[in-house]
Amino acid sequence: MHISPRNRKEAKMKTLCSWIILAATALAVPAVPESMRAGDKLKVVTSLPDLKSIAEFIGGDKVDAFAIATGFQNPHFVDPKPSYILKLSKADLFVTIGLDLETGWVPPLLNSARNSNVLKGAPGYVDASTNVPLLQVPTSVNRGEGDIHIYGNPHYWLDPAIGKIMAKNIFDGLALDRENESYYEENLKKFNERIDAKAKEWMTTMLPFRGTKIIAYHNEWVYFEQRFGLKIVDFLEPKPGIPPTPSQLAKVISEMKRENIKVIITSPYFTTESADLVARNVGGKVVTLATSVGADESIKTYVDLFDYNVAKMVEALK
Amino acid sequence: MRRIKWRIIQLCITVILFSVANAQQDSTAIADSLLVELQRQMSPQLQPQQAVARPAPSTNPDLSAIGDFRSSYTSTASRKVETYLNELELQVTSVVDPYARAEFLFSFGKDLTTGDLGIELEVGTLTSTSLPYQLQLVLGKFKPQWGKVNVLHPHYFSFVDFPKMISNFFDEEGMFMEGLSVSWLAPVNFYQEFVLEVGRVGSEPNASLVQGNNDRLLYTTHVKNFFDLSDDATLEIGLSALTGPNRYGYSTGMAGLDLTLKWKPLQFNTYKSLTWQNEVLMNKARISGMDIVQTFGAYSYVEYQIERRWFIGVRYDYSGLTDDEQQKEQAGTLLLRFQPTEFQILALQYQYSDWNHAKGISQVTLRAIFGIGRHAAHAY
Numbered sequence: 119m120h121i122s123p124r125n126r127k128e129a130k131m132k133t134l135c136s137w138i139i140l141a142a143t144a145l146a147v148p149a150v151p152e153s154m155r156a157g158d159k160l161k162v163v164t165s166l167p168d169l170k171s172i173a174e175f176i177g178g179d180k181v182d183a184f185a186i187a188t189g190f191q192n193p194h195f196v197d198p199k200p201s202y203i204l205k206l207s208k209a210d211l212f213v214t215i216g217l218d219l220e221t222g223w224v225p226p227l228l229n230s231a232r233n234s235n236v237l238k239g240a241p242g243y244v245d246a247s248t249n250v251p252l253l254q255v256p257t258s259v260n261r262g263e264g265d266i267h268i269y270g271n272p273h274y275w276l277d278p279a280i281g282k283i284m285a286k287n288i289f290d291g292l293a294l295d296r297e298n299e300s301y302y303e304e305n306l307k308k309f310n311e312r313i314d315a316k317a318k319e320w321m322t323t324m325l326p327f328r329g330t331k332i333i334a335y336h337n338e339w340v341y342f343e344q345r346f347g348l349k350i351v352d353f354l355e356p357k358p359g360i361p362p363t364p365s366q367l368a369k370v371i372s373e374m375k376r377e378n379i380k381v382i383i384t385s386p387y388f389t390t391e392s393a394d395l396v397a398r399n400v401g402g403k404v405v406t407l408a409t410s411v412g413a414d415e416s417i418k419t420y421v422d423l424f425d426y427n428v429a430k431m432v433e434a435l436k
Numbered sequence: 437m438r439r440i441k442w443r444i445i446q447l448c449i450t451v452i453l454f455s456v457a458n459a460q461q462d463s464t465a466i467a468d469s470l471l472v473e474l475q476r477q478m479s480p481q482l483q484p485q486q487a488v489a490r491p492a493p494s495t496n497p498d499l500s501a502i503g504d505f506r507s508s509y510t511s512t513a514s515r516k517v518e519t520y521l522n523e524l525e526l527q528v529t530s531v532v533d534p535y536a537r538a539e540f541l542f543s544f545g546k547d548l549t550t551g552d553l554g555i556e557l558e559v560g561t562l563t564s565t566s567l568p569y570q571l572q573l574v575l576g577k578f579k580p581q582w583g584k585v586n587v588l589h590p591h592y593f594s595f596v597d598f599p600k601m602i603s604n605f606f607d608e609e610g611m612f613m614e615g616l617s618v619s620w621l622a623p624v625n626f627y628q629e630f631v632l633e634v635g636r637v638g639s640e641p642n643a644s645l646v647q648g649n650n651d652r653l654l655y656t657t658h659v660k661n662f663f664d665l666s667d668d669a670t671l672e673i674g675l676s677a678l679t680g681p682n683r684y685g686y687s688t689g690m691a692g693l694d695l696t697l698k699w700k701p702l703q704f705n706t707y708k709s710l711t712w713q714n715e716v717l718m719n720k721a722r723i724s725g726m727d728i729v730q731t732f733g734a735y736s737y738v739e740y741q742i743e744r745r746w747f748i749g750v751r752y753d754y755s756g757l758t759d760d761e762q763q764k765e766q767a768g769t770l771l772l773r774f775q776p777t778e779f780q781i782l783a784l785q786y787q788y789s790d791w792n793h794a795k796g797i798s799q800v801t802l803r804a805i806f807g808i809g810r811h812a813a814h815a816y
Contacts, residue, residue: 188667190703197700198816199670200627200662207570207621222778222813229537230815232621234566239534261779261808359777361744387703 160295163209163236165220166193167411168275169246171420172285173213176305180298181211186227189412190386194265194359198223206231209242211291216247219272244291246284250274253340264357276409277341278313278320278424285309316421320346320428327435331377333370335362335384335393338409342427351379354392362392374400381434385409405434497530500809502591511798520546522803525558525591529812535566539812541589556640558589558612570621577614577638580656581631582676583715584694586610592814594711594739594747594773596785596803600755600765601717601733605644605690612638613654627662637680644688644721644758645680652687654680672696686722688758709741723759731756739771747773753789765791781805 159182164170170185177183184205187196193215206212206227214224228237235242252270259268274280289306293299328347335354343350352373356366373379380402382393386409393404407427408417417426507519524544531537541559546552561576579587585602590609597603602610615635622628633656637645645654656678663671676692693716700709716734723729737751749771757763767789774782783803790796 188702192706195706197705198813199664200629200660200672200816201664201670204621204627226813226815229563229565230572232565232567232570232572234534237534237565238531261777265777387706389704389707 160210160292161208162211162213163205164213165196165215165224166275168281168420168423169213169215169284169288171411171418171423172281172309173211173288175309175420176285176289176302177292178301178305180295180301181292185412186223187410189408189410189414189417191410192385192387193219193410194222196220196223198226200230202227203230206236207233209233209236210294211242211244212236213244213246213288213291215272215275216245217252217269217272217274218267241294242291244287246287247272247274248283248287250280250283253344254337264355265359271337271340273338273409274341276339276427277345278317278420279345280341281420282310282313312421316424320424323428323432327431330381330435331379333374333379333382333396335382335388338385339383339407342407346428346431348431351377354382354384354396367392367396371396371399374402381405383407383431386413403434405430407431495530497528498810498812500527500807500811501525502527502805502807502811504591505804505806506596506801508799508801512795522546523590525589527811531565532562536562536564538562558609570623572619574617574619575615577612578617580611580613580633580678581617581619581658581660582611582656582678583658583692583717584672584674584696584713585715591781591805591807594749595737595751595769595771596783596801597787599715599733599735599737599751600753600767600789601715601735604755604765605717605719605733605758606642607640611642611645612640613656614638615654627660629658629660631656631658631660633657641683644682644690644719645678646683648681648685650681652681654678656680668701669697669699672698682721682723682758684721684723684759686724688719688721690720691718692716707741707744709739711737711739713737713739719756719758721758729759729761731758731761737769745775747771747775749773763791765789766793779807 159180160177162170162173162177162181162183164173164183164185166187167185167189170183173181173183186202186205187193209231212228214220234240237243247269252274255270256266256268259266275284285306289302292302295302324346329349331349331351333352333354334350337353337355337358339350342348352370354362354366354370356363374396380400382397382402382404384390384393384404384406386406390404390406396402397404407430408414408423411417411420411423413423414426417423502525503521504523504525505520506522507517509517522545526542526544527539529537529539539559539561540557543556543558545554545556547554557577559576559578561574561578564571564573567573579589581587585593585598586606588610590598598608598610613633613635614637615633617631617633619629619631622630634653636647637654639647641647656676658674658676661673665671672695674692674694676694677690679687679689682688694714696711696713698709698711714734714736716732718732719730721729733753733755735751735753737749739747739749741747749769751767751769751771753765753767753769755765767787769785769787772784776782781804783801783805785801785803787799787801788796789799
């Protein structure tokens with residue numbers, strides 16, 4: 119069959135146009151998250167393991183959760199490894215503590231994840247701090263005061279009552295999966311009941327120690343302090359994020375002697391040399407509390423976190 | 437008398453016992469009411485009412501300024517001691533809309549020879565955030581993702597100067613490009629990213645590449661492979677290639693290989709770390725109809741964090757030139773770095789370098805990097 123040069127040109131043009139239209143159509147089709155297909159689990163990525171634990175409680179067997187940070191890591195300084203980008207690129211939901219806690223590592227991960235479903239403002243982005251009653255919200259911000267968080271102290275997950283607000287925020291995020299809404303709602307109710315029941319136990323156990331003065335390494339226990347009625351008098355860090363200095367340690371030693379303070383609380387990711395030095399000088403104790411789920415092998419869930427910390431505090435204060 | 441005394445003692449004991457009993461009753465009552473109140477506070481309905489007003493959200497972009505001050509002694513220079521503000525970087529970043537974000541980076545620098553202060557737009561990019569199929573598109577002026585060091589801005593590199601292979605084959609601050617960059621995350625079970633970039637070399641030509649007067653463009657490509665060896669150790673292997681017009685009116689082609697091993701214990705990652713980074717660059721430049729120059733450059737460095745705020749480093753450099761097979765530069769560098777916070781870095785560097793094993797140059801440099809404002813976090 120003979121094809122004229124004109125027809126051949128037209129055929130070529132048509133083929134080219136078809137390819138362009140095909141490519142444009144392919145690009146225009148919104149990417150459907152793999153796990154949103156019926157029967158698949160919702161892929162949840164969280165910044166901290168505490169959020170993962172709550173997400174697993176609410177999501178049950180309908181979610182597959184992954185936490186970027188481990189429980190014994192400093193949540194301010196997690197390395198944004200490319201392998202986490204892979205996780206985020208496939209996520210349906212990303213849950214963050216927010217309030218600039220993860221400002222050094224979450225933005226570069228999200229920016230490279232190529233997943234608009236979990237970017238800030240998208241339905242798959244959950245800020246667990248929504249509606250959380252914040253403490254230590256600064257009225258002015260100056261880096262001369264150390265690592266000050268402009269929105270307030272971000273370590274709010276260390277108050278179990280706030281855990282219920284976090285759970286509600288995660289539940290709201292799981293609204294992506296309308297099919298299982300009632301299942302999630304039922305789990306949220308169970309989570310709140312569990313926290314309320316355990317809270318009575320924790321509060322009763324800690325009641326004899328209300329008002330007890332203690333020292334902390336870093337300013338990250340204010341929510342725990344308020345909930346359990348402790349009184350943090352000073353910190354080993356002279357300013358948030360600044361390592362302990364000899365003059366600060368001398369000041370703390372003097373305060374501990376004057377006020378008969380015997381306990382210093384610290385976190386798993388700080389070395390204990392400074393705390394040990396102070397404790398030796400005042401005949402006190404250093405208690406390493408768990409800052410997150412997984413900080414100790416025995417802490418598997420968000421509830422375990424408070425079981426562990428309350429037991430540790432009681433052991434130190436009695 | 438004895439009886440009266442006994443009565444008084446009995447009365448006192450009774451009063452004390454009564455008081456103690458009463459006190460116990462009171463404290464129990466207080467404890468119970470306190471417990472009830474505390475338990476009531478655990479109710480979720482009360483929490484939002486306690487919320488403190490948060491700072492108002494703003495659509496203003498993040499703005500930061502980074503200063504780079506240097507003071508140096510160079511053994512062979514006519515003016516041995518220099519002290520100067522090398523650069524001020526002003527960065528503006530923000531999300532543009534649901535589909536993209538933007539970054540602008542202005543550099544205010546001083547030309548040491550003329551003493552003139554110049555302003556340059558080093559980076560101006562629009563980056564897509566919502567392309568499907570794991571694609572990302574960047575357009576504008578940027579540092580190409582070629583190799584491991586080139587993409588960095590000097591303030592983020594451990595050493596005071598870039599490796600010699602970067603300064604000899606490109607420029608003191610590496611290669612810039614104006615054009616398009618497309619990257620794609622491969623659907624494999626480890627991190628593998630393919631990057632293809634096309635455009636013209638940034639407004640200032642570098643040692644190897646120029647903008648050119650014809651339609652010959654600069655093409656660069658990079659494949660990044662990243663592996664978690666354990667919770668504490670990672671390995672990155674990259675392959676790079678480029679081709680673009682050179683100053684002789686022909687093309688220069690380059691291939692590169694980079695390998696980076698990092699160790700950082702998860703639990704104490706702010707106290708200890710080790711980085712071993714290596715790059716090799718192979719250059720093939722046609723400089724006339726008959727002549728092709730083949731040269732190469734390489735560096736290897738180790739940086740160890742000895743304490744929370746202290747780092748030490750050592751680096752070896754070897755580098756040829758893009759258009760001369762006879763010239764070779766070598767350098768050995770020692771580094772001591774003190775980082776009081778994330779916003780300030782003080783570095784003291786000693787470097788011994790020579791060309792073709794001739795009399796060497798000793799240089800000692802003190803650098804201070806200091807940043808203010810909200811600077812976008814760097815990639816791993």
